[in-house]
Amino acid sequence: MAPFVIYTILGLGIPTLAVIDLAFRSNANRLTLSNLSTVTQGTYRLGFENSILLALITSIVPGILGVIIAYAIQTGHSGILRRLTATGSGVLANFGGINLTFMFIATLGSTGALTVWLSSISRFLNPWNHGFDLYSFGGVVVVYMYFQIPLMVLVITPALGGLRPAWREAAENLGASSLGYWRTVGFPVLLPSVLGGILLLFGSAFAAYATADTLTAGTVTLAPIQIGEVLNGNVISGEEHIGYAIGFGMLVVLSVVMILYGLVRRRASRWLR
Numbered sequence: 001m002a003p004f005v006i007y008t009i010l011g012l013g014i015p016t017l018a019v020i021d022l023a024f025r026s027n028a029n030r031l032t033l034s035n036l037s038t039v040t041q042g043t044y045r046l047g048f049e050n051s052i053l054l055a056l057i058t059s060i061v062p063g064i065l066g067v068i069i070a071y072a073i074q075t076g077h078s079g080i081l082r083r084l085t086a087t088g089s090g091v092l093a094n095f096g097g098i099n100l101t102f103m104f105i106a107t108l109g110s111t112g113a114l115t116v117w118l119s120s121i122s123r124f125l126n127p128w129n130h131g132f133d134l135y136s137f138g139g140v141v142v143v144y145m146y147f148q149i150p151l152m153v154l155v156i157t158p159a160l161g162g163l164r165p166a167w168r169e170a171a172e173n174l175g176a177s178s179l180g181y182w183r184t185v186g187f188p189v190l191l192p193s194v195l196g197g198i199l200l201l202f203g204s205a206f207a208a209y210a211t212a213d214t215l216t217a218g219t220v221t222l223a224p225i226q227i228g229e230v231l232n233g234n235v236i237s238g239e240e241h242i243g244y245a246i247g248f249g250m251l252v253v254l255s256v257v258m259i260l261y262g263l264v265r266r267r268a269s270r271w272l273r
Contacts, residue, residue: 016251022241023248035245044242047223048249050137051206054222058144059201066152067194073153074160086157089150096147097210104143104215108134137220140212144205151204152197159193192267199261203254223250 026032038044073085107114110128118125133139163186171181209224218225223246230243 019244019247019251022244025241025244027240035241036248038242039245039249043221044223044226044246047221047226047246048253050221051223051250052253054137054140054144054212055202055206057141058148058205059198062145062148062152063194063198063201066149066197067156067190069149070153070156070160074157085153089153092150093147093154096208098214100143100146100211101214104134104139104146108142110134135216135219140215140220143211143215144208148201148205152201155197155200156190156193159190163189192264196261196264199257199264203257203261206253206257207250 023035024031024033026034039048073082076082104112106112108127109115112134115126115128118127123129134142167185167189168181171185176184207224209228212220212222213225213228216225218229227243227246227250230240230246
């Protein structure tokens with residue numbers, strides 16, 4: 001355990017403590033709350049609002065779709081399909097950044113391969129003619145779906161495997177319909193795992209940086225992108241510590257999410273034993 005503990009302290013513990021300390025420091029190295037007051041106003045507040053909204057959309061929608069896809073695969077009779085899906089989800093869930101951005105630009109950009117092909121069939125099929133913009137907030141949502149749905153499939157599959165066939169048989173023997181089984185047994189058992197998966201997706205989307213930054217070139221105001229701008233030197237004189245304050249705010253949000261995730265996972269683990 002020693003190498004892991006040392007690596008965690010150096011790579012996560014010390015930087016986290018440094019961010020917390022510098023968020024409450026002025027340029028004169030004095031304790032102050034002005035940095036936190038600044039990030040709760042104006043464009044910095046907008047960055048948090050957009051990041052939270054983005055995380056909510058790209059966690060709830062992929063969460064629902066991921067459960068449906070995982071259930072369809074889990075109840076299928078093809079073991080090969082299940083193995084391929086598990087492998088593919090593991091790859092796609094970790095595929096992001098510049099590579100993912102380039103793929104979507106080449107496919108769904110204004111002159112992307114899919115866009116041009118749809119236009120050649122009918123201008124009505126071109127999503128750009130209906131207000132779609134890959135380089136906007138909506139475009140970021142579409143791109144995030146690419147890795148959020150596979151991530152949910154990975155997270156929820158063990159919970160679906162924990163639904164014992166004996167429970168359905170017992171419910172049917174007592175006269176329950178399929179809908180009654182899911183309402184009284186299946187859904188209550190899965191709910192903690194589903195909520196845990198959605199919280200995990202929320203944290204993943206809230207903290208993601210490279211994909212949104214390379215796709216929008218910073219035109220969409222998000223908290224992680226604002227931190228990147230500060231690190232790149234794009235900061236007003238006297239506000240060099242604003243980036244640390246934004247980072248502290250993100251730590252608070254993610255800490256709340258992880259606490260909730262731990263609580264629901266504890267409840268879900270009782271059914272997976």
